[in-house]
Amino acid sequence: MCSAAGLVNDGSRKMDGSLQDNPRRRFLVADHINPHKGDAYKFYLGKLQTLCPDHHDIVKQAEERRGFVCDAGEDGWPTDPMHPANR
Numbered sequence: 001m002c003s004a005a006g007l008v009n010d011g012s013r014k015m016d017g018s019l020q021d022n023p024r025r026r027f028l029v030a031d032h033i034n035p036h037k038g039d040a041y042k043f044y045l046g047k048l049q050t051l052c053p054d055h056h057d058i059v060k061q062a063e064e065r066r067g068f069v070c071d072a073g074e075d076g077w078p079t080d081p082m083h084p085a086n087r
């Protein structure tokens, strides 16, 4: 998510690019691309991606709760087919 926003982040930065001032958040998270929701098979065998703690704890988990992503295309319209504007 950081790299999609043009930011190279090894865990030393917040998602806005500023330096991470909380030493307990200077790491990258192994995030399950598809939520495992307690399913052991999905937990152990699901695909992973690395995210900074901000993107994992704030953005990704909010997307999972909502069930859709709020990213917009160049025309400003939401790109996720699950977004309410596309249903």
Ligand SMILES: [Zn+2]
Residues within 6 Å of the ligand: 001, 002, 009, 014, 015, 051, 052, 053, 054, 055, 056
């Ligand atoms: Zn990030």
